[in-house]
Amino acid sequence: MQRRLELQPRLQAIADWVRPGARIADVGTDHGYLPVWLLQTGVVEYAIASDINESPLEHARRTSREYGQQMEFRLCNGLDGISPQEADTVVIAGMGGENIASILERAPWTREGHMLLLQPMSKPEYLRGFLAGHGYRVTRERLVRDKGVLYPILEAKGGSMATPSPGRLHGGIALASDPLEGEYLSSLIGKLSRAAQGLRQAKDGRERAVELDGIVQELEKMRKEWENANCSAD
Known part of the structure; x- marks a missing residue:
């Protein structure tokens, strides 16, 4: 019997959002764990694994052979080698x-x-802003803890949405009911507060420090709203 591939929490959370029968392209596939798991479990029947470098693609080929799954492999930059209908x-x-x-x-x-299905390792605020300004809308978000770190996962599609406020860009557009949002906001508040403090001591950093202070204030308000909505009274 073929042994079952186990995904780490970050990839499993993404896999949980893939619709049954979807045709997926996994960009920057690395070892190919996600498409192999989706094929092995029967969630999808067709998958493309792409990467800009040959070495990760070779890792993905080995993973597919090890778990007895067939998929396409593309050596390309991003989606440059994948057509829309695929x-x-x-x-x-x-x-x-x-x-x-x-x-x-x-x-x-x-x-x-x-x-x-997008999972940024850094600068999620930049990605949210890009989506809002380039004809996409975020349909849902979630947070997942993997090796002690909280990662946001975004689902998006073509469409329009209102320009998010700076606090929403950082703290999430659709995370108000996520059980980890309070912790996520607290982490962001601490990170941005420390950054603002450092900027205030720099000669040319005061304007940016004021900007960060405003974002922190909005994040604190978001955290209070989350606590009121999600934390039961003692």
Whole structure:
């Protein structure tokens, strides 16, 4: 019997959002764990694993052979080597928010009926802002803890949405009911407060410090609203 691949929490959370029968393109696939798991469990029947470097693709090929799964492999930058009709679901995980935005900017066809599952490792605020300003709408978000770190996962598709406030760009557009949002906001408040404090001591950093102070105030308000909505009274 073929042994079952086990995903780490971050990838499992993404896999849980893939629709049964979807045709997926996993961009920056690394070891190919996500598409192999989706094929092995029967969630999908077709998957493309792509990467900009040959070495990760070779890792993905080995993973597919080890677990007895067949999929396509593409050596390309982002979605440059994938055509719109080949996939209806695009996964871009494990990259910085700016890199994910750059990939989507070069593939405007992703706004035309495709489901996007995005997991930025950094700069999620940049990615949220890009989506809002380039014809996408965030349909849902969630937080997942993996190896002690909280990661946001975004589902998006083509459409329009109101420009999020600076606090929402940082703290999440659709995380108000997420059980980890309070902890996530507290972490952001601490991080941005420390950054603002450092900027106030720099010669040219005061304007940015004031900007960060405003974001922190909004995040504190968001945290209070989350506590009121999600924490039961003692």
